Amino acid sequence: MxxxxxxxxxxxxxxxxxxxxxxxxxxxxxxxxxxxxxxxxxxxxxxxxxxxxxxxxxxxxxxxxxxxxxxxxxxxxxxxxSHLPPHLAPFEQDFPGLVRIWPRESHLSLKQSTKGHATLKHAWVTNNKHALQMSFDAAAANPTSGNIELRGSLRQILSHYQLLYNNMRMFGKIKLQVPVAEIPLNVFGEEIPACRTANLLQRKVGYVKRVLIEELPAxxxxxxxxxxxxxxxxxxxxxxxxxxxxxxxxxxxxxxxxxCYTLASTAQEGQNGGVHSFALRMLCPT
Structure with missing residues (x-):
């Protein structure tokens, strides 16, 4: 040896x-x-x-x-x-909690919404400046929206992901998914069972975790x-x-x-304290 x-x-x-x-x-x-x-x-x-x-x-x-x-x-x-960056720690410390509060968009609610209603997916795909807040509002509207600290971490996670999503061209040919979990209808136009919804949420949270920690880590x-x-x-x-x-x-x-990129915390403060967003800096600016 x-x-x-x-x-x-x-x-x-x-x-x-x-x-x-x-x-x-x-x-x-x-x-x-x-x-x-x-x-x-x-x-x-x-x-x-x-x-x-x-x-x-x-x-x-x-x-x-x-x-x-x-x-x-x-x-x-x-x-x-020694440990994950603070805003990513919930992926290891409280994955089920993140799954419970993760932003989702039900096709049933879209079916019942008024014409012209802005969808979360469309907001992300078009890089709408309100996509992050819309996603967080969708999570906050969930009856099991979690504690204040976990909601703050969710905002930071989505903020980190949004930086990568909106700057995909800087990372070569990588095609990132919209982070919102889409909940489809069954063949009868009805809501799918809760177990299927839970599986979709777990897969989406797992995907975002993999992107931020393994595939495109700062x-x-x-x-x-x-x-x-x-x-x-x-x-x-x-x-x-x-x-x-x-x-x-x-x-x-x-x-x-x-x-490759680094993250810098912004000075923006949330209602519950703590930095809620980041600024991305490419290691090799063009």
Whole structure:
């Protein structure tokens, strides 16, 4: 095991990455107890060296995957940061509570509503500025609307999701769903059973949780944020670029982290105190 680790640490120096990244990756390899992860790093190194130096695009893809894993997963994982960000904690601490108060839109209520009634789904699809408040109002109208603290967390969760939904183009080809749970009618035009409604709500809450925590998580590790900001800006210690020019190296990092973002809390206060919305900052602004 130690022999493999020593060999990996020696081989890492051959990667055309910034010196700050190589130092971080070396620390990670030296400290990790995960054998699968060490094997993964070894395979990545082998794959990279198997690619001819003339095929820069393929090299970029291999290095991009490694960079994203290092900064956005391994060193940004919530186990390393001790806990989920406060506004996402209810996904783990009170998932059933979120399911109970999650905004929903019944097709039966739409059928019975007046002509021209604005639907929640339409508000989200058209990026209506009132979509967030409409969703929160729909949740608050629920008889089991939960306690004040949980409702505040719901607003923050939806605010976070709205930032991603309204800026989908910044995250490549990802197509996000509307966060509102749609409750359809059965073939007879009647409400579906409560158990089916509960399943639809659980799936929707689970989907939003997966997006915010696993698929498109914000970069929360302040050390990673500062390090990447310096690298992308061309600041900090000199890069160890190998066969890559400094310009090619910056291009690699900009491509790799084009869809990465950080969250900044706004000064907006809710009725019950606490920040209820966020501002999104892309790590690589266009």
């Amino acid at each position: 130690n022999t493999v680790r020593t060999g990996l640490l020696r081989e890492l120096r051959s990667l055309p990455l910034h010196s700050l990244t190589l130092a971080r990756l070396s620390r990670h390899v030296a400290a990790t107890k995960s054998i699968p992860r060490l094997k993964h790093v070894a395979e990545t190194l082998q794959n990279f060296h198997d690619v001819p130096s003339t095929k820069k695009h393929t090299q970029y893809k291999i290095l991009t995957t490694l960079l994203l894993q290092l900064y956005c997963q391994w060193d940004n994982s919530f186990s390393r940061l 970069l929360y590790n302040t050390e990673c944020i500062a390090e990447l900001t310096a690298i992308i800006a061309g600041d900090g210690p000199a890069a160890r670029s190998g066969n890559y020019s400094p310009r090619q190296l910056r291009r690699l990092y900009r491509r790799a982290f084009a869809g």
